[in-house]
Amino acid sequence: MTEAARSGKWPYIRTLPKQFPPWPQDPSKGIWGVQHLLHPSNPDHLTFARSYFDSELLKYVAALIGCGEDDLTMELYNMLVRPDEDFSLRWHRDDVAATATPEEELERLKKPGHHAQWNLALYDDSSLVLVPGSHKRARTETERNADPYEVHMPDQITVQLKAGEVAFYNNNILHRGVYDSSKERMTLHGSIGTTHAGSERARNVLQHGVGDWAKEYDFEGFEPDMAERAKKMRERLVEMGQKSGDVGFFSKDE
C-alpha cells in the first residue's frame, strides 16, 4: 500500500508538507500517510477490515467510548508512514481551533469525546507526542503562547509503541507528530464513533472524504458475522452524513 501511495498509484494520501485535510493527490513532494485502507478499490481492503471490524477491538472501543456496541459508527482507517523528509505537525487538537478562547475550549472539551482513536504500530513507533490530561482542560498560558512547533511543552510525553502495541487516545488531547524520515513507520491509525455524536464529530470524520465511497462498500468476501457488524456500522456513518449535510473542512490554522 505504501509503495503504491508513494508512487502515485494509490490516490488517497497525506502529502508533505500539509498537515490537515484536504490533501492533494500528488505525491511528488512526499507523503506521510495512506488514507482509506478500507476503500473497496484497495485489493487488500479485507486484510485491513479484519482488524478494523474485529469483535475484540470493538469491545474495547465501546467500553472506552461508554456506549453499546450497537451504537458504534464506522469512521476512518488510515496508515501513518515514514515521511520522505523529516517533518512534524504543530501542536493541535483535532477538533478545537488554536484560536479558541479558554471558554470555547472548555465548552467543547466538557462534552464526551464520542469516539475512540488509536495508533497500532506495525514497526516500533515514537512519533506521537502529547500532554497527558490536556483533553479535559483548556490550554495553560504557556501552552497557548508557545510556538506551535515548540519542541517541548511542560509535562509532554512521547508515546513509545513497540511493534504490535496499540494506544487509544481522545483526539482533542493536545498533541503533535514528530517524524524521522530515516525510521520506518507504518502505524495503523483508526477511529470509531458512536450514534450519540453530533455535527462536530461528523465534520471531523467526513472532511476526510470517507462518505464518498462508504455508501458503496458491498462487504463482498467478508465472513458473515463481520459483514453483519460492518454493514450496521457503515449504515450509521451514512446516516451521520445524511443528517449533517455538507460539513466542509475544519481549519486548524495551518
Ligand SMILES: O=C(O)CCC(=O)C(=O)O
Ligand atoms: O502521527 C501521529 O500519530 C499523530 C497524527 C495527528 O496528530 C493527526 O493526524 O492529527
